[in-house]
Amino acid sequence: MIDLELIRREPEKVEANLARRRNPDYLRLLTEARAADAQWRSALRVADNLRRRRNELSHRMAEARGQGGPSPELTAEAKSIPDQLKTTEAGERELRKTRDALLRRLPNLLDDSVPYGKDDSENVVVATWGTPRPGGVGLRSHGELLEALGMGEFERAHRASGSGFYYLSGPFVLLDLALQRFALDLLVSRGFTPVAPPYMLRREPYEGVTDLADFENVMYKVEGEDLYLIATSEHPLAALHMGEILDEDTLPIRLAGVSMNFRKEIGGHGVDQKGIFRTHQFSKVEQFVFCRPEQSPEILEELRTNAEEVFRRVEVPYRVVNVCTGDVGTVAAKKYDVEAWFPRQQAYREVVSCSNCTDYQARRLGIRLGKAGRPEKSVPHTLNSTAVATSRALAVILEQYQRPDGSVTIPEVLRPYLGGMAALNPPSQGAPDPGPARTRRRPAPSRQGK
């Protein structure tokens, strides 16, 4: 949420900033919000005056109590007030709600360094690393490859849970865990505290961290409960300090969230037919930081460096883009995407999103800055960045590291987490097909010591 005081004090500045997002709806929202605010203020004055009169009268009635009781005139006026107040207050409340609803729909103010542009085609490449592997005739998609390896089940998953779900199995599961552990170790070495957050949040904190459209398009709601499955651990990590006053001396707070994430993925490009690039659930190690306002630009670069480091060490070529004004999300003031090179697709595709949300989330969540016993009006900044979303990272690894014989080399840096395993190998061709696992009868375990 944008600071209302700033909107009142420097409306032109806010308007100019919102205009950079190239969505006229925002300017209209701003105009409506300002109008609603002005109306609310005048309604508030009327209500305040009525309440003031009510207070005067009831004090006088209290005084008159010991002295023969209040006069009939006094009583009559006092009794006339509640009805007037009721309608006035209802109007005032309505205006305030309208104003606040409008304010909440306004996106964050953009940082000046965000390039001006209409959509993702105008994002600006700010860094590239590695040499993109050339495409080849035999290159297989990561989904096909997984099936051939016998380590991914898509049709069965679709039957059981619907499209957008998958079964992973065998060494690939270990590779997934290895990647998470590798990223986590990297973050811990850089001062992050690992956090395993709740996978469900109530609506109230959720409204603090995301925009309303997400409730429709992204989040799964638990039926009959005020709970939503998290779309990213960013959300519960932000809510961790909801309603608190953060001691400035303890900042920045660096957290490494580890969680499964759940997304409906309605709209957009939908889920892929086969594979794990865009799915309804995926694992992610996330960087999240609470900091003082002046620290956030520097920390954004820090988070970006960490995310790049993951892909460098795994040796996957990538580039970094500074996301342009028309493409930055609602809550971010500035965002970098890391895009990895997918050799079969011959394209860079997003694997990391790294955002500075400035005070937008923190204000909505009621988080303030302060020192012991001295809360301040100022609000901390929050930042978040993927360290590694394993589904996407594994997809790119499969494309990048596949070999003509259908096996996949395991990146050097992950091998220590896999007991030295160097490759994912397809089922050996010479060996006889073991067929479905035989049901073995085991003797019922004897129950001793009972």
Added chain:
RNA sequence: GCUGAGGUAGCCUAGCCCGGCAAGGCGCCAGUCUUGAAAACUGGUGGGGUUUCCCCACGGGAGUUCGAAUCUCCCCCUCAGCGCCA
């Protein structure tokens, strides 16, 4: 799920039974004093508004009343015990 206890300002607490300006302590800020600090003393320390003043705020909402932290009803959350449970 059941039963009980709770939710008051940055924190802790009183007020609730029996309606009449939210009291006190801690912390914090400022001032006096001091070479400096501590202590002591004095004042301040939630949000809003058209700011010498006024309004709001006691988990949220509705109701009763001239007047509600206080009475009534509904809801939310936390804690404890019990139940269920990997």
